[in-house]
Amino acid sequence: MELPRFHRLQAPYYRLEGTRCRDCDERHFPPRTVCPKCGRSGLEPHRFSGRATLYAATRVTQAPRGHATLAPYAVALVRLEEGPLVAAQLTDCCDDPLPADA
Ligand SMILES: [Zn+2]
DSSP states (O other): OHHHHHHHTTTHHHHHHEOOOOOOOOOEOOOSOOTTTTOOOOTTEEEEOOEEEEEEEEESSOOTTTTGGGGGGEEEEEEETTTEEEEEOOSOTTSSSOGGGG
16 A cells, blocks of 8 residues: 555544445445445445454464564454455454464
């Protein structure tokens, strides 16, 4: 991700803010300017509930160069209650077994 886009998306990522299409009710995360489903522009802001279902998870034990002190950490794909599939780092769980460990 390029640096300007990274900074522009910091607040939406922390607050789980995306967009909702007024025409087809599709929810998007991260926020979009045009609905990928129907092509409408002028989407309205939408704050996601934060409730999600774990879709897939794994534990990273060999972190990329420059991030070795962060390992081990867990990353996951979660399906938000409103629909989007989001990649995220899981926190406060590295001592617990993950579904992928079973
Ligand atoms: Zn739409």
